Amino acid sequence: MPMRPTGGLKQDWDPIVLQKPKMKAQDLKxxxxxxQALRAGAQVQTVKKIDAGLNKKAATLAVNVRKLDEAAEPAALEKLPVGVRQAIQKARIEKKMSQADLAKKINERTQVVAEYExxxxxPNQLVLGKMENVLGVKLRGKIHKS
Structure with a gap:
């Protein structure tokens, strides 16, 4: 016959004391x-900023805008060459596929195929690579320059 405990169950765990974390540098901002620190009587160092309360940032902004205006225009995004567009369309039609069928096979949206055509x-090399595999046509490289 198994023995039964005669007294109450006791806990063997030690108590855990939770403490507030120490202040970090970002907390001082x-x-x-x-x-709270001032009320507690702790020493707090303050630093006066030179331009505090003055609207001196506008001059810096004007310089930055001027630099942007003087800089060369950013290059236009590369577009798909006409030969590649025609090759995609021709190969798709030869395989008797719709844009939706091609999109499904390359795991892209139909809108993506339409934009390529x-x-x-x-141009995205991954998408072009998928189209090459499905259509069996070379779409990347120096063959299709416009």
Whole structure:
């Protein structure tokens, strides 16, 4: 016959004491924490900024805008060459596939295939590679320059 405990169950665990974490440098920027420290009597160092309260940032902004205006225009995004667009369309039609069928086989949206055929898409080598595999046509390289 098994023995039964005669007394109450006891806990063998030690108590855990939770403490507040120490202040970090970023906490010193929070006015609530600074005020709390002042009330507690801790020493708080303040630094006066030179341009505090003055609107001196506008001159810097004007210089940055001027630099942007003087800089060369950013290069236009590369467009798909006409030969590649025609090759995609021709190969798709020869295989008797719709844009939706091609999109499903390359795991892209139908809109992506339509943009490639219309020349509105920015060429993505991964998408072109998938199209090459499905259509069996070379789409990347120096063959299709416009």
């Amino acid at each position: 929070d006015p609530k924490i600074v005020n 219309n020349g509105k898409a920015v």
